[in-house]
Structure formats: C-alpha cells, structure tokens
Amino acid sequence: MSFDGPFLEAAAAIGRRIVTDAIWHDGRCSWVGAAATSPGSAGVEYQALGPDLYGGTAGIGLFLAHMATATGDGSFRHTAVGALRHSTTRARQLAVSRQDGLHAGSVGVAWAAANAARLLDEEELRSTAHVLAAEGPSPDGDRCPDVATGMAGCILGLLSLAGDLDDPRLAARARATGDAIVRRATVSSHGWSWAIPGRRYRHHLCGAAHGAGGIGWALLELFAATGEQRFRDGVTGAFAYERSWLDPGSGRWPDLRVGGQRRGVGQAIDSGMTGTWCYGEAGIALTRLRAIAALGEGPHCNDADAALETTRTHLADALPYAIDDLSLCHGASGAADVLVSAAALSDRWRAGGEVATELGHVALERRGKAAEAWPRGVADATPGLFRGLSGIGWLFLRLHDPGIPSPLSLTTSLTPVSGGLSVPSIGVQFR
Numbered sequence: 001m002s003f004d005g006p007f008l009e010a011a012a013a014i015g016r017r018i019v020t021d022a023i024w025h026d027g028r029c030s031w032v033g034a035a036a037t038s039p040g041s042a043g044v045e046y047q048a049l050g051p052d053l054y055g056g057t058a059g060i061g062l063f064l065a066h067m068a069t070a071t072g073d074g075s076f077r078h079t080a081v082g083a084l085r086h087s088t089t090r091a092r093q094l095a096v097s098r099q100d101g102l103h104a105g106s107v108g109v110a111w112a113a114a115n116a117a118r119l120l121d122e123e124e125l126r127s128t129a130h131v132l133a134a135e136g137p138s139p140d141g142d143r144c145p146d147v148a149t150g151m152a153g154c155i156l157g158l159l160s161l162a163g164d165l166d167d168p169r170l171a172a173r174a175r176a177t178g179d180a181i182v183r184r185a186t187v188s189s190h191g192w193s194w195a196i197p198g199r200r201y202r203h204h205l206c207g208a209a210h211g212a213g214g215i216g217w218a219l220l221e222l223f224a225a226t227g228e229q230r231f232r233d234g235v236t237g238a239f240a241y242e243r244s245w246l247d248p249g250s251g252r253w254p255d256l257r258v259g260g261q262r263r264g265v266g267q268a269i270d271s272g273m274t275g276t277w278c279y280g281e282a283g284i285a286l287t288r289l290r291a292i293a294a295l296g297e298g299p300h301c302n303d304a305d306a307a308l309e310t311t312r313t314h315l316a317d318a319l320p321y322a323i324d325d326l327s328l329c330h331g332a333s334g335a336a337d338v339l340v341s342a343a344a345l346s347d348r349w350r351a352g353g354e355v356a357t358e359l360g361h362v363a364l365e366r367r368g369k370a371a372e373a374w375p376r377g378v379a380d381a382t383p384g385l386f387r388g389l390s391g392i393g394w395l396f397l398r399l400h401d402p403g404i405p406s407p408l409s410l411t412t413s414l415t416p417v418s419g420g421l422s423v424p425s426i427g428v429q430f431r
Helices: 006-021 057-071 074-091 106-120 123-134 151-164 168-184 212-226 229-245 281-295 299-318 332-345 347-367 389-400
Strands: 023-025 028-030 032-036 044-048 186-188 191-193
Touching: 006 057, 006 074, 006 347, 006 389, 028 074, 057 074, 057 106, 057 389, 074 106, 074 123, 106 123, 106 151, 123 151, 123 168, 151 168, 151 212, 168 212, 168 229, 191 212, 191 229, 212 229, 212 281, 229 281, 229 299, 281 299, 281 332, 299 332, 299 347, 332 347, 332 389, 347 389
Parallel strands: none
Antiparallel strands: 023 028, 032 044, 186 191
C-alpha cells in the first residue's frame, strides 16, 4: 500500500510497527512498554500497558483509529478496536483512587472510545464508552484538581462525552465537579490557584497538565456550556495567577516544581520544560487559544502571543541539534502540535506552523522511516501516546493533514479566522 506524502508514510510506518507488536487475547490487545520505576526516576522497567489515555491502550487505540480513517488500512482498524476493548474492560477494574483525571483515569478512556466509535462507526465502542462514563468518579472527596489526574480533566472529558453520547447527566456531573473546583481555589491578589494533594511545592503550579492553566481551561469549557459567571471568574482568576508568573523579558513561565522561583526577578530558573505541553508554554498557549475562540479579545490574547512565540523560538533553536525527545508530553512533538493548531487558527501564528513542519522534515532526514528510530520519552521504548510512538505518529499525521484533531485539545473546535483573532466556537451545550 502506498501513502501520499512523507509525513503520512512516516505515521503509517509507526502504526504498522505498533500493530505488529500487539499482544492479543480474546479479541483484545495490549503491548509491553517501558515505564519509570518511580516518579522522577531515571530507572525503567518493562510491563504490560494499562488502560489509560496517557500511556496505555486507550491512547494507542485512538491513534490507530485515526490511522484507519486516514489510510483505509483494515489492520489499523482491527487493532484500534482490540486496544479499546482492552482499555474499556481494564478501566472498569481500576481502584477508585486510580480512576480520576482525563489522561490517567476512566473518563479519558471513555472519551477515547467514544471518539474512536465515531471515526470507525463502531456501536460497540460507543456503548462501552457510555457505560464507563456513567460509572466515573463523583465530584466529592479529596481529589486532585488538575487535568491529567484530577477533576479538571474529568470536566473536559465529561463535557465532550455529554455531546458525543447525548447524555445531559454527564454535563450535570461536570458542572458539580466545577463547583467543587471553585470551592477549593486559593484566591489571592495574584489570582486563583490550586494545591495538589500530596505535593508540597512552595507555589501552586502553572501549566496545562497539572497547573492553573489547565484548570482554567476546564472552567472555561463550563462557562462556554452554561454561561454561569462563577466559572468565568475562575477562568479569569486562573489565567491571572499564571500571568503573575510570566517573565515579560524572556516570555517564559517558570516550572514551579523547581525551588527558588520568584516573581519579578527576571529569567526563570530552567527545568528543561520550556516550550512543553505539560509544564511549559506550549500547554499554556493551548489554553489561551481556546479562550480566544470562546471569549474573544482579552488579556489572554497577549498570553497566547507570548507563549506561542516562546514555544516557536525554543523549537526553532533546537532544530540544529540532536532531538532527544519527540514525545507529546514534554518533547518536541507537543510543542509542534500546538504550533500547528495555532497556525490553523490564524495567519498571525503561521510562522509557528512552519517551524513545526520543519521539525517533521528534520526528524525524517535524521531518523529515516524505521519506527524504532524515533526518540521518545521513556527509555526510547513505549508505544504509548504521550511519551511514546503513538504521539509521534499522531504529530506526523497532523503535519500531513492539520485538519485531523489534536490529541492535546480533545474535540474542542478552534475556528480558523483569516488574519483575525477570535470568533465564538462553543461545541458543548447543556441540553
């Protein structure tokens, strides 16, 4: 089978490698991949993948579903369904303490299954997604507030699923979860921020995955769906908190997990997260792009300009050197994916899209087309979405066709506008 263009060919090579490595049992499939032995550890161990969106079979299955749609290859479709059967079955067996968040929890698995069901016209996946979404965590308890592992991620997933599955009960749960987040905010002269249970950082975090930016994004979607002012207040407060940490001289936000960071003292202390999705400017830019689409003009426009320019510059400066990590989470693919989204939204950010395309060409030139050659996040050996091969393949798929949805922004619609900044684009409504 031939593919139209080098980027689609690279994505297909990655997809074929993943299909070949799948381990099957009883109509379901999974993979073995490398995982860190403990958070922040350099050591790895090889283990069967879990069901989650971040590094498990849900994310891999959704990537393969997009590959099936883009190429018509039946092996991608077959393996996507097998992977999502595994993820939906295993997610229902997770302990309650491990069900939370979009990227780590059961709502993210349901979201992946529902999206794959739409792409593949698979009613089985749609039905299992509905069952799984209905069983997700309640708004109560001492839950993490963030996107990746907590309540904000559940809000994003539930609102998307409420529309996909035509179930207003899911939207009502998202609203109740938003109220819990609002109650738990720390409100200061700098804005709204949130503590992460079990983590004793001196300052509350910034960023999309675990910080105020991602939580603000979830509250933004609730405001877009409900029009209720308390959620807009949360958006304004969350973004103001992050803005208070912006170093206008460098256009950077600090990684507040690193000690010694202070406001207004110039260059942030480096942690290696500049321009990344998880803790850096790429993720912050993504939240502000959504704010521009939903709210129009405001201070978030300047945030977006600063975050996108830092992401673009950081990626461009890195291109002449060895690329050690192409992963979505904290590698070059996450930065490039956000730049692709911004370039599709407005000509204002076209230069970033050009840098993302250049990254794709550089990666092809240096690494060839062998799937095992791509550098990724954990010991260079996992097929998972956010730290492995699936995410790299998805970037190549988007470089081939920017109209394919981003794995970083769910199904949120960012409406293109020629030369301008904003038009309303609210995809999820309470029924």
